[in-house]
Amino acid sequence: MDLELSRKVDFRHEEIASRIKEKLYKNGTLCLNFISSPGSGKTSLLERTLDALKETYNLAVIEGDPETDRDARRLEKLHVPVILINTSGTGASCHLSPAEIEQAVDDLLLETPPPDIIFIENVGNLVCPAAYDLGEHHKVLLFSVPEGCDKPAKYPVAFRESDLVLINKMDLAPYCDFDLESLKKDALSVNPSLEFITMSIKKGDGLLEWFSWIEKKLAEVRKQASK
Amino acid sequence: MFLYNEIVHELGIARNVLEIIIGEADQRGGRAKSVLLRVGQISGIVPESLEFLIKCLSEGTPAEGLEVKIDIVKPVMVCKSCGEKFTVEELSFYCPKCGGGDCETIEGKDLVIETITLEGDNGS
Numbered sequence: 001m002d003l004e005l006s007r008k009v010d011f012r013h014e015e016i017a018s019r020i021k022e023k024l025y026k027n028g029t030l031c032l033n034f035i036s037s038p039g040s041g042k043t044s045l046l047e048r049t050l051d052a053l054k055e056t057y058n059l060a061v062i063e064g065d066p067e068t069d070r071d072a073r074r075l076e077k078l079h080v081p082v083i084l085i086n087t088s089g090t091g092a093s094c095h096l097s098p099a100e101i102e103q104a105v106d107d108l109l110l111e112t113p114p115p116d117i118i119f120i121e122n123v124g125n126l127v128c129p130a131a132y133d134l135g136e137h138h139k140v141l142l143f144s145v146p147e148g149c150d151k152p153a154k155y156p157v158a159f160r161e162s163d164l165v166l167i168n169k170m171d172l173a174p175y176c177d178f179d180l181e182s183l184k185k186d187a188l189s190v191n192p193s194l195e196f197i198t199m200s201i202k203k204g205d206g207l208l209e210w211f212s213w214i215e216k217k218l219a220e221v222r223k224q225a226s227k
Numbered sequence: 228m229f230l231y232n233e234i235v236h237e238l239g240i241a242r243n244v245l246e247i248i249i250g251e252a253d254q255r256g257g258r259a260k261s262v263l264l265r266v267g268q269i270s271g272i273v274p275e276s277l278e279f280l281i282k283c284l285s286e287g288t289p290a291e292g293l294e295v296k297i298d299i300v301k302p303v304m305v306c307k308s309c310g311e312k313f314t315v316e317e318l319s320f321y322c323p324k325c326g327g328g329d330c331e332t333i334e335g336k337d338l339v340i341e342t343i344t345l346e347g348d349n350g351s
């Protein structure tokens with residue numbers, strides 16, 4: 001006997017994600033979810049970003065790390081609240097899920113005053129984190145030059161789901177046969193509304209443009225929140 | 228070969244799917260013999276890993292020996308400019324009619340348990 005079920009499996013916990021987004025809007029808190037391969041520079045970028053913006057804004061970080069507290073400890077030095085989630089204890093070490101971060105978001109929003117911006121450092125991996133909406137306002141894909149220009153073709157979902165691609169380690173471009181235009185073209189073919197900022201965290205290039213992108217997005221969230 | 232990452236990623240999903248299958252079969256007093264799943268191409272799920280894990284997990288359960296069939300669902304988009312509905316073939320997400328880039332995904336991200344084939348106690 002055939003049982004025609006056609007039942008959708010809610011493996012992404014979409015309800016929790018939209019609940020998180022609602023709470024963020026209510027507080028006027030911008031939430032950015034960083035996805036990238038391991039080693040693209042997520043933690044380095046957070047160090048520079050927290051350092052530059054913490055005098056002006058209340059910031060917080062949710063750190064997704066399979067096993068260790070290494071990144072979390074790097075960031076705590078900047079005296080910003082950091083909540084560490086070790087994903088290998090939760091069944092799927094390869095990404096954060098909305099069910100895992102809801103408590104962390106709730107706790108951070110209870111601070112007085114609540115944070116203006118919450119940064120999420122997702123697990124380094126371009127596959128799984130791309131498929132999960134954590135309730136964030138934007139996914140930011142941090143790509144680095146040595147990874148090679150074939151990544152949009154290999155990981156289309158990551159480029160499809162992100163709103164901004166930061167192209168980091170531009171200082172290494174001369175050593176890597178890097179073709180910026182072909183990278184952009186392939187990325188745009190899976191996501192025509194994608195924005196790009198080229199940077200070198202090491203040299204400090206492109207950071208100002210990145211900070212003003214964040215401020216623009218914060219203004220959008222606040223405008224939405226005041227409605 | 229499966230990457231460790233992929234196996235872990237699909238593990239919770241496989242468990243979830245198997246529970247649903249066993250529950251549905253149980254309710255009808257039958258035993259699940261095979262299942263047809265529809266996996267979106269941009270769901271983030273690796274079909275081979277999911278199949279492998281459901282089979283592994285089914286051992287020792289009422290669904291032991293379950294046959295798992297998977298249909299891959301290509302992304303389907305609707306163009307917000309001209310309303311054209313199209314299937315994404317070569318991972319180009321532009322509208323083939325007007326060339327517009329503002330398109331909404333309406334299929335290709337989901338996991339659906341489509342059909343469960345039961346083997347009843349009465350031999351049906």
Ligand SMILES: Nc1nc2c(ncn2[C@@H]2O[C@H](COP(=O)(O)OP(=O)(O)O)[C@@H](O)[C@H]2O)c(=O)[nH]1
Nearest residue numbers: 038039040041042043044045168169200201202
């Ligand atoms: N050459 C170069 N190296 C960088 C740059 N940004 C980060 N790195 C290096 O890349 C490595 C990985 O950085 P990390 O922030 O830990 O990456 P994560 O794994 O994405 O968090 C470190 O050794 C950084 O010093 C850059 O702009 N240029």
Ligand SMILES: [Mg+2]
Nearest residue numbers: 042043071121
């Ligand atoms: Mg890191």
Ligand SMILES: [Zn+2]
Nearest residue numbers: 306309322325
């Ligand atoms: Zn169109």
